[in-house]
Amino acid sequence: MVIIAPLLCGLIFGAGLLISGMVQPTKVLGFLDIFGTWDPSLAVVMAAALAVSVPGFKLAGSNSRPWLAGQYFLPGKSGIDLRLVAGAALFGIGWGLVGLCPGPALENLATISPGVIVFVVAMAAGMIAHDIWQLARLSAQRELASATDG
């Protein structure tokens, strides 16, 4: 069950992206093109998803623990910081360049299209680059701290 639940959730998520049109980059770019021939239908996508997720998350919040796990894994951070804003800004530029965000990018792997594979590899490289940069930053900070201690 621990594997079947996320598998089913992935299938449902994929079906939602597929049928709503969110999986097509041209459709997404049409929605983002508010100064051109704007296609507002993806606003309905956001609204339809939220219409279910808002009451659903409220319901989940009233359960003391999930069905198949001992605890909820929720993000701990609460403040709006520079990292959040800069990260979201960079992500938006990448999204606007091609029309793929992570979910539709992974789902489009099903088409075995070379462009999608290259995009997903670049996306993974960007994620790894971030994590390496963070590790380097942390160890530099630690070195600095121990240097001042010594």
Added chain:
Amino acid sequence: MIEYAPTAGDLLWPISLPCRPQSAALIGLSAVLLMLSTGRIAGISGIFSGLLNLRGEDKGWRIAFIAGLILAPVIAGLVGYGMSPPKLPTSWAVIIVAGLLVGFGTRLGGGCTSGHGICGVARLSPRSIAATVVFMVTAVVTVAITHHVLGG
């Protein structure tokens, strides 16, 4: 101006499946079910990036979710609603730079359209609402520049 390569789908399969935006309720349903069952946020960038480290634990549910995501169009194809390959820019440089920005940015900002836009906004998280506003704005500006300023 970004040029888009024609795909096989343009000739063979001009979007066989009609788009029904309201079916995105399924995305919300999936996020809620994942939270109710496993206690996890259905944020695709987070689920995927969790697979990119060498630590062994905590990978099974991530692989299962992404497998489901990729299997969805495969199953749809088997019942006659196939997905045509997406129309992407012809320039590899644009694809690679966009991929790097999406990967780096979602890690730095702690989420993407699903994690911040669907789950975080539904939880009324101020961080997610701010992130969603920021990435929508920069995406709209990027499209405006590439399609209208550079495209003439």
